[in-house]
Amino acid sequence: MSQAAALTYPDRRPMPGMGVYNMKLGMWVFLLSEVMFFSGLIGSYVILRFAHPTAYPPPGTVLNVPLTAFNTFVLICSSVSMVKAFAAIEAGDQKGLRTFLLATTALGILFLSIQGVEYTKLASEGMLPMASLYHAVGRHGGTAVLGGPLYGATFYTLTGFHGAHVTIGVLCLIFTSIRAFRGRYTQENHGGIEIMGLYWHFVDLVWIILFTIVYLI
Amino acid sequence: MERWWMPLPEDVSTFGPRIDSLFFTILWITGIVFVLVEVLLVYYIVKYRAREGRRAIFSHGNTRLEIIWTTATFAIVFFLGLASQPLWYAVKEPARFPRGGLELNVTAKQFEWHVTYPGLDGRFGTADDFEKRNELDIPVGVPVHITLRAEDVIHSFFLPQFRLKQDAVPGMEIPAWFQATKTGEFVLGCAELCGLGHYRMRGRVIVQSQEDFQRWVQQQTQVRTADAAR
Amino acid sequence: MSTIALPHEAQAHALHHDDRSFVRKYIFSTDHKIIGIQFLFMSLFFLLVGGLLAMTMRWQLGWPGRPIPGGAILGDAKAPGGVMLPEFYNALVTMHGTFMIFFAIMPLLVGVFANYLIPLQIGAPDMAFPRLNMASFWTAVPAGLMMLASFLVAGGSAGAGWTSYAPLSAVPEYSGVHTGQQLWCLSLIILGFSSLMGAVNYITTVINMRAPGMTWFRLPLPVWALFITAILILLAIPILTGALILLYFDQTIGTTFFLPANGGQPLLWQHMFWFFGHPEVYILILPAMGFVSEILANGARKPIFGYPAMVGAMIAIAFLGWIVWGHHMFMSGMNPVLGGYFMVSTLVIAVPSAIKTFNWLGTLWGGSIRFHVPMLNALAFVSMFVIGGLSGMFVAATPVDIPLHDTYFVVAHIHYVLFGGSLFGIFAAITYWFPKMFGRMMNETLGKIHFFLTFIFFNLTFFPMHLLGIAGMMRRLYDPTQYPHLQPVQPMNEFVSVNAFLLGATQLIFVFNFLWSLFKGRKAETNPWHANTLEWAAPSPPPHGNFEVTPIVYRGPYEYSSPDSPVDYLPQDRPPLERPSPAPTLAPAGN
């Protein structure tokens, strides 16, 4: 891509802009859009739930809150290790970068695995998104169906789209780790780690909101 | 109110003339603004066309003028809002509906209007209720209260001559009212795309004098009881 | 405040020997200009498709039940014996709206001009993320093809209107359309990704890549308009995507988000759709407003009247646009008190539109007006947008909207803003920037003929629709003669149809002029319109990388007829002449 190099902006000083390099600014802008996406989904959840409260069983009757609380903890830890990875490369510590990137990736995968287990269990208990198949009986035995199909549909939509974002994040983390092992990031030049971190923290933040409104309230 | 240049349908409800007069008020206001803007536009186009040896005025604007026209526009929209609110509530806000009158259930489904009458006893759910398809029979001079429902998709209950429109939404019961000022036959249409038969989802509104209407209800109830007996 | 060192180091790059392969240069190009031009061809194609669909509809409306000439090719599933079926009519209405809004007007305004103009007008060599930009175009193409292909699947294309109200759009048994309705959702979801990639790019580029001296208040108005539009796209599209996903689940896996069974909410779709939809209509007009401002100042040889107010009005629209969506739902069964609130906010949003109109008039005042083709189209924009804005007042006033909602009055309103406004703005922009894009001028005579005929037939087609709406003709109506109250106005429908065909035929002049000028047009100079903005400092067409030397900006974009200049224009990058007063210092932008 020598062509691209020849075409770089001759005046590279962060002159007129906000003093933020393009990739970082672009990621911030993209995350604003993500905020709107999740706001739309959360908003529709709130509206549907308010209009039809009986479709939503009390917290903890259908969903396994302790398991997910642990999973939330996992995701928070992954955010911490992401911060550590960034701090490491800021200090020029290549080994630290690699270790913490791998840790973050592993924690992300763990989160997804636990969510997979949770989904499988829920599905076997009749907690399904399809209106015609929904028959969630809950974790505490009994045969009475708890809540209604909207519960299943909104639950899987919200947590599923978050899960998709984590999946994309994990793929990017794997990609970033490979690059880190090849020594592509340096103390001076590690924008890739920073924007990876922005995305990852965002996904984490969304989860904390989702965990609160979907599992706890 | 025949105006050859304005093809408004005949206006036969109590709130219809108020809606029309608001329409004409807005027509006046927008008409004046329209003429003003277009005349100025054409005038400037002619007057300031490029001519040899004349240079454009070098001006970046005029704050005072801009403040004036912004304020004027605000004043106009403020007036429009003020003029609209009471009428809007009078037509649509259930708390302000007139009391008494005839109550009907209207249910829309692909591609028909079902009108249920409470019968002689004026109550729904009794044996003398009867139903009409694509026909809305009402008395003149009495408020008609309608509860709108839909069975499948969204339809829109549209009475052009009564200046009334209200969507019928599945899962909702939406109240609406109107009062006829004239006897005759009028149009009931569907104004919301509801599928391939949308264009023919049409009914008739038949407005009778109150006496005729009473007689008609009696007759319908008898037909109904006779049917039931058979 | 520091002064900026002139970039002595800025050297002429080796721009001239461009050794990219044909594919990298014209097909999978990362050059913002090529991408803009690709969008131009794509969206003009969809504009023609949308127009053709409209002509077909007008045939049925003018002469219901009469066989379409050549209609046999549609096949028995759509038009047995050449007479179209109601389900095909519904498909036509739906796809006309969808193609025009999502695949013609929106990419014409944003895909074409945000790509082409932003880097050139701010003095940048390219977009912030050229490869993302390429991905944006190549995501839009499959979305368009998917939408087009939906005509061919069994059951035909989507038929629930471009607004796709549930439950009609969600349940195949209700609409008679299975796959088509799903393809509609998928195509728009994919298109959403394309728009999103574009928006991220435009916003970053405008913030970060402006040439030295290009402060916010020296930005040309098209850049301001496109910047604000990009923000609206960024924030509105994800809401649509979310709603489409929920609708798609309702269609495919049997959820009931928008179905009344189990407590779902049909009105939720409308709230989500219009929360996106109203910002969307401003996405469809703001860029045109920007182009027209640029061209009016150029044609009148005068600074734009009230630049700060122009920018302020657009910013106001961008904020207010989020709190007015309910005006599309006055009759929906939404709480009437909310309706009252939405009326007030809607009336308020008319104010910035009015401010812009008055400022355009102010720009003409005292000018020295040249009537080149772009200018004619820009003038038409102003006069037609006024009508669209004023008809907006009727439907914004809730009581008057009761009879007018969902009638041809609304159809007239949207065509006065979208055809009379946006499309005239697009014609103005294409004719104005054509020389920069292709290095050749468009034919002036053909341009004028096309303009006058379009202007006349446009008005003859769409003005009577106001009257049809007032007479109570519902929109999306397959056969108006079914209704007794519409039989008297049927001659008006015929009149509209005839003019619609003439309007359609007139567009062939544009197509011809466009293609002919592409190859045979007079060679364009660097700055044929004697304009001020930076794109005219680059060669026509600009090479890969745009500017040989990064331009330095010394002043605002509309210093036409300035006493500081011997000629009646003063480009943004021309160094100030030696004058007795001390040379102005250049403040860095953003401070």
Ligand code: HEM
């Ligand atoms: C003065 C400013 C405007 C006002 C007050 C206004 C008001 C309205 C209202 C109240 C409606 C709903 C009418 C109904 O369905 O009964 C409407 C519809 C519409 N407006 Fe505007 N409008 C304005 C400007 C614009 C602009 C600038 C555009 C686009 C470029 C636009 C595009 C549309 C479209 C596409 C619809 C129809 C949507 C549909 O139902 O398919 N409007 N407008």
Ligand SMILES: [Cu+2]
């Ligand atoms: Cu209908």
Ligand SMILES: [Cu+2]
């Ligand atoms: Cu709107």
